[in-house]
Amino acid sequence: MGSNPIGPTDRGRAGYGARPADVPADHDVPADHHVHSQWSHDTGPRASMAAACARAVGLGLPAVAFTEHLDFTDWGPDDPIAGTGITPNDQWGPRPFDVSGYLSCLDECRDRFPSLRILSGAEAGEPHLFAGSAAAVLSSGRFDRILGSVHTLPSRGRLVYARALLRREPADALMRRYFAEVVAMIEGSDLFEVLAHLDYPRRYWPEAAGRYQEQDFEEEYRAVLRALASSGRVLELNTASPLVSVSLLRWWREEGGRALSFGSDAHLPGHVGERFAEAAGLADAAGFRPGRDPFDFWRG
Numbered sequence: 001m002g003s004n005p006i007g008p009t010d011r012g013r014a015g016y017g018a019r020p021a022d023v024p025a026d027h028d029v030p031a032d033h034h035v036h037s038q039w040s041h042d043t044g045p046r047a048s049m050a051a052a053c054a055r056a057v058g059l060g061l062p063a064v065a066f067t068e069h070l071d072f073t074d075w076g077p078d079d080p081i082a083g084t085g086i087t088p089n090d091q092w093g094p095r096p097f098d099v100s101g102y103l104s105c106l107d108e109c110r111d112r113f114p115s116l117r118i119l120s121g122a123e124a125g126e127p128h129l130f131a132g133s134a135a136a137v138l139s140s141g142r143f144d145r146i147l148g149s150v151h152t153l154p155s156r157g158r159l160v161y162a163r164a165l166l167r168r169e170p171a172d173a174l175m176r177r178y179f180a181e182v183v184a185m186i187e188g189s190d191l192f193e194v195l196a197h198l199d200y201p202r203r204y205w206p207e208a209a210g211r212y213q214e215q216d217f218e219e220e221y222r223a224v225l226r227a228l229a230s231s232g233r234v235l236e237l238n239t240a241s242p243l244v245s246v247s248l249l250r251w252w253r254e255e256g257g258r259a260l261s262f263g264s265d266a267h268l269p270g271h272v273g274e275r276f277a278e279a280a281g282l283a284d285a286a287g288f289r290p291g292r293d294p295f296d297f298w299r300g
């Protein structure tokens, strides 16, 4: 974390830098559009939708979206991966997304926390490869926020978690492969609205590869941002990843991007809204402002 330190002049609105990182101001606080609860397959016993809502209320967040993981360990007949000869990742564990249980839990939380806008959602993993399976789940309920994510890449005929690949491929080559897959996802799927954690493997960047520098991948970032902007979609500022720079957010605007989402990617209630003050300062410095409604995306 913190591989992109920002200087005081980059902080934008005065005051953001003075607050603890996870306690935003009481106005212009972004909604958290990327939170996981007990309904995601990779959360532990302490994950709780109700506790995450309580945390959001405590922080003064206007809204929270529970974007549970939608990953598949097998393919169906309408999934493009079926024709590739690539085997899905089998590491996710056998916990399919229980949509009806999830939706009734959301309703209970909406009753319990009336001041908080609670949005439904899903984080579709590799939706360009699992188009049919993902669409079938998403059509079984109403989902307000759908994120698109690349977590795995093909390697030796199988989808492998990007973190594991960083241990067996040169980091910069893996990163370029990752960005190419993100472009393929954007161009190959209209199932999602928000691109989640656009440089995900950066979270696990090996020390031996030297300091991670966005400029080393500017061309690849811009290709991702251009594809996303041309389809009118939304970039996420993910605060579980090392925070992107103001420069990168300016690349987003230069490539035509107009909407920015904030996501903590919390898998525990205590991480909801984490580092949002700092993230809001970065967005502000790059020219993004709160949308018309407090639960909406920021606009630039």
Ligand SMILES: [Zn+2]
Binding pocket: 123, 149, 151, 196, 197
């Ligand atoms: Zn993710």
Ligand SMILES: [Zn+2]
Binding pocket: 034, 036, 123, 265
């Ligand atoms: Zn996530």
